Amino acid sequence: MSVRYQRLLWLWGGLLAILLSLLYLPLAFGGRALAVALTAAAVVVGLVYAGRKRVEPPANDGWLAELPPAPYRLPVVLLCGDAANWPGKGAVFLTARGCWLSVPTAGLQQTVRYLQRERPALIAQLAVMFCVQPQQHDDDTVLAARLHELRWQLAQVRRDTRRVVPLLLNNSLAGVSVSPLWQTARGAEAMQVWQEDDVPCSCASWMAQQDEAGRLATQVRMHAFARFTQHAVLSTLTADADETPPAVPAMVLYHFTPHGAPVLAENLWQRWLSDHTALNTLPGWQPEVSSAPAKLADFILPLLPQGGGVTPKSRVLRRAFGLFSVAFLIALCCSAWNNRQLLQRIGFDVQRY
Numbered sequence: 001m002s003v004r005y006q007r008l009l010w011l012w013g014g015l016l017a018i019l020l021s022l023l024y025l026p027l028a029f030g031g032r033a034l035a036v037a038l039t040a041a042a043v044v045v046g047l048v049y050a051g052r053k054r055v056e057p058p059a060n061d062g063w064l065a066e067l068p069p070a071p072y073r074l075p076v077v078l079l080c081g082d083a084a085n086w087p088g089k090g091a092v093f094l095t096a097r098g099c100w101l102s103v104p105t106a107g108l109q110q111t112v113r114y115l116q117r118e119r120p121a122l123i124a125q126l127a128v129m130f131c132v133q134p135q136q137h138d139d140d141t142v143l144a145a146r147l148h149e150l151r152w153q154l155a156q157v158r159r160d161t162r163r164v165v166p167l168l169l170n171n172s173l174a175g176v177s178v179s180p181l182w183q184t185a186r187g188a189e190a191m192q193v194w195q196e197d198d199v200p201c202s203c204a205s206w207m208a209q210q211d212e213a214g215r216l217a218t219q220v221r222m223h224a225f226a227r228f229t230q231h232a233v234l235s236t237l238t239a240d241a242d243e244t245p246p247a248v249p250a251m252v253l254y255h256f257t258p259h260g261a262p263v264l265a266e267n268l269w270q271r272w273l274s275d276h277t278a279l280n281t282l283p284g285w286q287p288e289v290s291s292a293p294a295k296l297a298d299f300i301l302p303l304l305p306q307g308g309g310v311t312p313k314s315r316v317l318r319r320a321f322g323l324f325s326v327a328f329l330i331a332l333c334c335s336a337w338n339n340r341q342l343l344q345r346i347g348f349d350v351q352r353y
Helices: 003-023 029-052 061-066 105-118 120-125 140-161 203-209 212-238 268-277 298-303 312-352
Strands: 076-081 092-094 099-102 126-132 167-174 181-185 192-194 200-202 251-257
Touching: 003 029, 003 312, 076 105, 076 140, 105 120, 105 126, 105 140, 120 126, 126 140, 140 212, 167 212, 181 212, 192 203, 200 203, 203 212, 212 251, 212 268, 251 298
Parallel strands: 076 099, 076 126, 126 167, 167 251
Antiparallel strands: 092 099, 181 192, 181 251, 192 200
């Protein structure tokens, strides 16, 4: 919420409190004066605090102006990790199904705090996607360190927002021997295949559609990739630790593509395959080098939380009405108390005379 709206709420609450003190609370003259003075002091402190409460903006915060205007109901995904060939010109990439925001993993908490201050309505529709391209890593210790950093950042984000911000794990492999393919796994559910029409189907149904032998070979590779992900990525994210809670992904995505950036020699995927197949050369897993924009998993956005489309002005009006409702109830209680006291005095006077 902006400083202007915060100060308006402080002034509105102070005005209601002063009216209650002067007109409804059963206080003597000195008590009313003290209540008014304390209320005025509290409002002044609130106004000063609202002006001083600053959130350090993240580096290159120009993306804030690129966000869609309020109200915005579609999901907002914070993309971090191995996100090469980003399709957007800036940090924000808009599609018909939602908004993608590219942020460094180390800046997740800072970015969310900045959003929480400048665009609080978007917090309810946030999700975090972490991309892993094992062919771009040749040191499992470095990858594990990045995963631990993700766990810490995500824990801070969930603490600050008081929401279980969903984590999406996007794993990608590139090689000339594979065709473009997306598969997803949600919790204990079976893996699903997402085809070009963005309609999911089961793996068995997908293999039975056409070229059953070729698709069976692709599915064998996909299962091997899933086992590698469980061993190298998910085990680190979900392991028990004293410092951070486990970061269990709400959805795991597996992506095959024939195009991509040049892979590292002796990368983690190649070493894992060599250990499990005894193959020393894997020419099929060398991608066609391309600088084309990466394809984002836009098809999963309808499955993510969406916002209510509430504008900042509407939110302020709701809170102002809430303060008025509380003041109205207090005024009713005070009025009932004053009427009761008046009736008791009248009854006492009638009995006396």
